[in-house]
Amino acid sequence: MTAAPAPLLAARGLSVRYRDAQALASLDLTVTASEVVGLIGPDGAGKTSALRVLAGLMEANGGQVTAFGEPVWQRRRVLHHRLGYLAQRFALYGDLTVDENVQFFALLYGVRRWREKRDELLHRVGLAPFRRRLAEHLSGGMKQKLALACTLIHDPEVLILDEPTTGVDPVTRRELWRLLGELVAEGLALLVATPYLDEAARCSRVLLLYAGRVLAEGHPAALAKLLPGRVVRVEGGERAAVAAALAGRPAIRDVAVFGAAVHARLETTAADAAAEVAAALAAAGLHGLEVREIAPSLEDTFLYLTARRTGAPSPEAA
Amino acid sequence: MMRRTLAVAVKEVLQLRRDWRTALALVGMPVVLLLIYGFALSFDVRHVRLAVVDADGSRAAREVERAFVHSGYFDLVHRGEDSRIVDSLLDSGRAQAALVIPAGHAAALAASRPSAVQLVLDGSDAQTAATVLAYARQIVAAVSPPPRRPPSAGSAAARPLVWYNPDLASSRFLVPGLVAFILMVTTVIATALAVVREKERGSWESLRATPLGALELLAGKTLPYLVLAAAAAAGALLLAHVLFQVPLRGSPLWLALVTLLFLLGGLGWGVFLSTLADTQQVAFQAALFTTMLPTLLLSGFIFPISSMPPLIQAITHLVPARYFLIALRGIVLKGTGPEVWGADMIGLAVFAVAVLALATVRTVRSL
Numbered sequence: 001m002t003a004a005p006a007p008l009l010a011a012r013g014l015s016v017r018y019r020d021a022q023a024l025a026s027l028d029l030t031v032t033a034s035e036v037v038g039l040i041g042p043d044g045a046g047k048t049s050a051l052r053v054l055a056g057l058m059e060a061n062g063g064q065v066t067a068f069g070e071p072v073w074q075r076r077r078v079l080h081h082r083l084g085y086l087a088q089r090f091a092l093y094g095d096l097t098v099d100e101n102v103q104f105f106a107l108l109y110g111v112r113r114w115r116e117k118r119d120e121l122l123h124r125v126g127l128a129p130f131r132r133r134l135a136e137h138l139s140g141g142m143k144q145k146l147a148l149a150c151t152l153i154h155d156p157e158v159l160i161l162d163e164p165t166t167g168v169d170p171v172t173r174r175e176l177w178r179l180l181g182e183l184v185a186e187g188l189a190l191l192v193a194t195p196y197l198d199e200a201a202r203c204s205r206v207l208l209l210y211a212g213r214v215l216a217e218g219h220p221a222a223l224a225k226l227l228p229g230r231v232v233r234v235e236g237g238e239r240a241a242v243a244a245a246l247a248g249r250p251a252i253r254d255v256a257v258f259g260a261a262v263h264a265r266l267e268t269t270a271a272d273a274a275a276e277v278a279a280a281l282a283a284a285g286l287h288g289l290e291v292r293e294i295a296p297s298l299e300d301t302f303l304y305l306t307a308r309r310t311g312a313p314s315p316e317a318a
Numbered sequence: 319m320m321r322r323t324l325a326v327a328v329k330e331v332l333q334l335r336r337d338w339r340t341a342l343a344l345v346g347m348p349v350v351l352l353l354i355y356g357f358a359l360s361f362d363v364r365h366v367r368l369a370v371v372d373a374d375g376s377r378a379a380r381e382v383e384r385a386f387v388h389s390g391y392f393d394l395v396h397r398g399e400d401s402r403i404v405d406s407l408l409d410s411g412r413a414q415a416a417l418v419i420p421a422g423h424a425a426a427l428a429a430s431r432p433s434a435v436q437l438v439l440d441g442s443d444a445q446t447a448a449t450v451l452a453y454a455r456q457i458v459a460a461v462s463p464p465p466r467r468p469p470s471a472g473s474a475a476a477r478p479l480v481w482y483n484p485d486l487a488s489s490r491f492l493v494p495g496l497v498a499f500i501l502m503v504t505t506v507i508a509t510a511l512a513v514v515r516e517k518e519r520g521s522w523e524s525l526r527a528t529p530l531g532a533l534e535l536l537a538g539k540t541l542p543y544l545v546l547a548a549a550a551a552a553g554a555l556l557l558a559h560v561l562f563q564v565p566l567r568g569s570p571l572w573l574a575l576v577t578l579l580f581l582l583g584g585l586g587w588g589v590f591l592s593t594l595a596d597t598q599q600v601a602f603q604a605a606l607f608t609t610m611l612p613t614l615l616l617s618g619f620i621f622p623i624s625s626m627p628p629l630i631q632a633i634t635h636l637v638p639a640r641y642f643l644i645a646l647r648g649i650v651l652k653g654t655g656p657e658v659w660g661a662d663m664i665g666l667a668v669f670a671v672a673v674l675a676l677a678t679v680r681t682v683r684s685l
Contacts, residue, residue: 057526077529085527091520095336096329107325108528134336150524 006069007032008158008189009054013063016049016212023049025212026063031158031191036184038203038220039193040302045209047193048088048162054191055085055160067158081109084156088163090143092150094136098127101135102149109154121149125179141172148176152183159183161192165199177202197299208302215305220298227265227296227304229253232277234262235290245284251276256303263300322530326538330512334542344508344546348500348554355496356562361488363449369396369413371404376424382435385461386417391453404438414440415450482651493562494646495619497554498580498639502613503606505547505584506591510605512539513592513681525685532681536674540585547581567653576649576659579666580642584609586673587638593680613639641665 007030016024024046031037039047053060054067056076065072067079092101102122106114122128125145130138135146144164151159161180165173177199184190192203200206201220208215208223216223234242242262246255253265266273274293281289334341368386372379386392395413396403407413418436426433437454439447483490513536516522525535555577558564566573588605595601615621616630617639623631634640641662648654656663 055527057523077531080527080529083527087520087523087527089520089523091522091524093329093333093521094519095333100329100332104325104329105524105528107328108322108530110321147524151527 005032009067009191011050011054011060011063011065014050014053014060014065015062016046016053016058017061022212024053024060027209027212027214029054029207029214031189033189034184034187035205036180036190036192036203038200038206039191039209040195040197040200040206040298041209042195042306044211046212047209050209051085051160051162051191051193055083056080057085081154082157084151084154084159086147086151086159086161086164088166090140090147092135092143092147095134097132097134098122098138098146099131101146102153105150106153111154114153117153118149121152125149126175141168141175144168144172144176148179156188158189158191161190163193163195165194165196197297197302200298206298208305210306210309213309215309216301224296224298224301227301229265229267230273231294231296231300232264232266232273233258233290233292233294234264234277234281235260237286237289241284242281242286242289245286246277246280249276249280252280254304254307256300258299265300265304319531319534322534323538323541326530326535327541330539330542334546341546344504344543345550345553348497348504348550349557351500352493352496352554352557353561355500356489356493356558359489359492359496361445361449361492363446363453364391366392366446366450367395367412367414368392369398369404369407369416370394371398371401371416371418373399373401373421374419374423375399378424378427379419382419382423382458382461383417385457386454389453389457391450408438408440411440414443414446415454417454487563489562490564490651491647492620493558493564494650495617495639495643497551497558498617498642498646499613499619500554501547501551501577501581502584502639503609504550505543505581506588506605506609507602508543508547509540509585509588510591510595510601511598512543512589513677514595514598514601517596518598522685530685532678532685535685536589536677536681540582540589540674543585544578544581547585548578551577551581564650566650568649568655572656573646573649576642576645576663576666579663579670580638583638583666583670583673586670586677590673590677590680593677593684612637616640618643635665638666638669641669 009029009031011027011029014024014027014029015022027046027050029037029050039050041047049058052058053065054072056067056072056079059073067075067083070079072079093104096104099118099122102118103114106118111117119128122131125148127142127145127149130142135143138146148164159180164180165176168176180190180192181202192199194200203220205218206220206223207217216226218226234246239257239260239262243255243257246252246262246264251266253267255265256263264277266276274291278291281287281291370383370386372383383397387394392415396407401418404413404416404418407416416438418438420433420436423433423435435458437451439450441447516525555573559566587608591604591608592601595604613619616623616626616634616637618634619639623634623640626634644662645659645666648659652658
């Protein structure tokens with residue numbers, strides 16, 4: 001790699017403390033041009049605190065945070081012209097129409113030729129037919145699209161999104177990501193927090209955040225490979241019984257329930273991981289289950305890493 | 319600066335237009351309140367229930383009685399000759415005052431001797447009793463023949479001459495105070511919800527991500543309400559003039575300027591409370607608590623500031639209605655100019671600037 005491009009957003013040693021809790025401890029993070037950086041982690045991991053500091057909404061308790069090379073908090077009034085921030089909760093005016101909401105933000109940012117810009121954006125997010133509707137009468141997904149239009153009206157260079165698809169139906173979720181993909185192709189950089197690991201797979205880089213610390217960072221596919229050992233997936237049968245049958249075996253390191261299936265992690269040295277698991281199930285009198293070895297997913301890695309951090313034997317182990 | 323202030327003002331107007339009932343209440347409420355309370359609020363005492371005990375039965379006694387009844391202040395509720403009934407009349411409240419003319423009244427007058435006419439008053443309402451006593455003294459003095467003895471040389475006599483309000487109608491004094499009271503309460507309530515509403519609804523979070531500054535936000539939020547409050551003030555002052563005979567002897571321009579400063583102070587105080595409160599409910603209660611009683615009791619609206627203890631007098635300097643009332647009464651009743659109440663106008667300006675600055679400082683920290 002030659003000289004790295006200057007990051008658009010950069011945090012070094014970022015820490016945030018609330019009265020009774022440490023939300024973030026020494027976070028390092030960068031976002032460079034046309035990157036899609038994902039922050040994943042459970043509720044309370046510190047995702048929102050990180051985003052709010054980087055977007056210039058709150059001051060960090062420690063560390064250096066810059067956007068376009070300038071300190072974010074001190075220069076926030078200027079930097080807000082180049083940053084976009086989409087809050088987790090609907091934060092627009094329910095008693096204004098779709099048009100009026102966009103207009104308000106266009107005027108606040110001093111956008112030139114904002115009428116054309118607004119028409120184009122509303123058309124693009126699919127709200128053109130609802131322009132005269134009050135925002136409070138929009139569905140959850142449409143509210144989110146309107147919020148996105150309001151944060152894009154001033155052509156930001158980096159868009160910071162806090163769980164943009166939480167509480168949004170699957171169709172709208174897909175539409176929002178298609179739209180974000182288009183914007184990234186046009187040169188926008190994204191920093192997005194999400195609790196959904198399938199969305200994290202769309203990122204070019206992911207930070208696994210847990211209890212205010214970064215557990216791992218990298219390309220989603222590379223992160224999945226961080227998991228030591230091999231993963232065997234068992235489908236069918238009583239999940240609790242399956243998990244109990246696998247838990248005692250020396251070759252099996254941890255067991256986790258994944259939806260309708262159970263994942264077992266084995267040592268890399270195991271000759272035939274699937275056979276090992278099948279034998280364990282047979283010994284417990286469990287037959288007719290689908291057992292196959294799979295490539296570790298991001299979720300396997302995430303659960304493994306967080307379980308190791310908390311010292312629990314295995315998350316969700318029955 | 320101007321552009322973003324305007325953006326906020328336009329947004330507030332759009333929201334007010336949609337919430338037109340609130341806008342209408344802000345403009346109409348002062349006029350309605352003035353209409354209701356303007357008639358109720360009066361220190362003028364009329365229709366005092368009077369019992370007359372005439373133990374003399376002479377023409378002179380009836381003359382005294384007639385003078386009371388014809389004065390217009392009294393309603394005759396009982397007429398008799400036995401003074402023992404006075405107790406029960408006053409106890410039961412059927413009469414508020416009893417006039418007792420003793421036997422031998424006419425004879426005493428004929429002999430050029432003084433005759434004492436007794437007036438028994440229900441003193442449980444001291445304010446009314448004092449006023450009735452003053453009326454009674456005037457009436458009795460009017461019917462008494464002038465003293466024969468010429469006043470001894472060199473004695474002083476007070477000859478009252480009342481300026482600005484010659485018939486001492488209390489409405490001319492009270493209605494301007496009522497206007498100030500109503501405007502203070504409505505302006506503070508108008509803006510008290512302005513900032514905290516954004517926090518409660520979550521739109522604050524969106525505003526923080528924009529280049530909007532604290533002063534721009536507060537100015538944009540205050541401007542539309544200043545226009546509404548000015549309309550309300552104009553309506554209330556016009557009503558006071560037309561319906562309650564409050565004159566306008568001074569300059570309408572000074573009146574407008576002083577009123578605008580007062581309104582700005584009220585709106586600013588509302589905005590300041592709004593930046594302190596966490597919920598709209600708290601902001602609303604704080605608005606009522608900090609305006610109603612202070613404006614009623616500590617502004618000189620009803621009770622003269624000069625007769626308060628020094629500590630309370632000092633506190634009245636924090637009540638903007640105090641300054642407004644001095645200037646307002648000066649302009650409308652006396653026709654005086656800023657050479658008289660200039661310091662009070664400056665007091666209003668200082669209050670407005672101070673509360674808006676405090677609100678801005680509070681907002682800079684959280685925006």
